[in-house]
Amino acid sequence: MVYAAVGIHPHEASHFAREAADVRSLLSEGKVVAVGEIGLDYHRDWVAGADQRTAFVEQVQWARDRDLPVSVHNRDADVDVLAILRQQGVRGVLHCFSGSWDFARSALDASMHLSFAGNLTYPKAADLREVAAKVPLDRTLIETDAPVLAPQPWRGRRNEPAFILATLEALAQVRGVSASCLATCVSRNADSLFAWRGG
Ligand SMILES: [Zn+2]
Numbered sequence: 001m002v003y004a005a006v007g008i009h010p011h012e013a014s015h016f017a018r019e020a021a022d023v024r025s026l027l028s029e030g031k032v033v034a035v036g037e038i039g040l041d042y043h044r045d046w047v048a049g050a051d052q053r054t055a056f057v058e059q060v061q062w063a064r065d066r067d068l069p070v071s072v073h074n075r076d077a078d079v080d081v082l083a084i085l086r087q088q089g090v091r092g093v094l095h096c097f098s099g100s101w102d103f104a105r106s107a108l109d110a111s112m113h114l115s116f117a118g119n120l121t122y123p124k125a126a127d128l129r130e131v132a133a134k135v136p137l138d139r140t141l142i143e144t145d146a147p148v149l150a151p152q153p154w155r156g157r158r159n160e161p162a163f164i165l166a167t168l169e170a171l172a173q174v175r176g177v178s179a180s181c182l183a184t185c186v187s188r189n190a191d192s193l194f195a196w197r198g199g
Pocket residue numbers: 037072073074095096
């Protein structure tokens with residue numbers, strides 16, 4: 001039941017040249033269903049932006065060449081992330097989405113899915129819940145981002161997969177649908193994006 005995404009995270013982009021060949025060879029493994037997490041992080045900014053962009057662009061190309069989706073990490077880099085995804089024309093997911101509705105709409109136009117994590121449940125996340133309520137259901141995913149971002153009421157604790165239910169329930173509530181209906185829907189979306197059943 002366990003599948004993998006492989007990729008070089010923006011925090012590790014300074015090792016890209018050294019590790020690219022190894023990571024790339026893993027992409028042909030049968031249970032690797034996505035290239036990720038890849039992307040840009042200008043918030044931590046641990047690696048120079050130019051190096052992050054080089055690693056991101058190349059890995060997006062790997063995904064496109066193999067018809068794999070990308071799982072994208074983005075912090076404070078909306079404009080550049082979007083520009084690269086558009087230019088490369090790849091499908092995938094913006095993981096742990098926490099952006100504005102404007103950015104969400106542009107990402108949806110660029111064929112991305114948006115995935116929501118435990119921070120959706122936090123009391124101060126009203127804006128994010130408003131965004132999440134408007135994303136088309138067939139482009140919506142949820143995720144744990146474990147071990148971080150545990151949802152309420154476990155916030156601050158080590159996150160684990162079982163806690164995804166709290167995120168599901170919060171999203172179902174803002175969307176006005178039942179949790180079981182939303183669960184069916186996001187599972188179907190994941191199946192189709194990652195092609196991990198019989199794919
Ligand atoms: Zn991330």
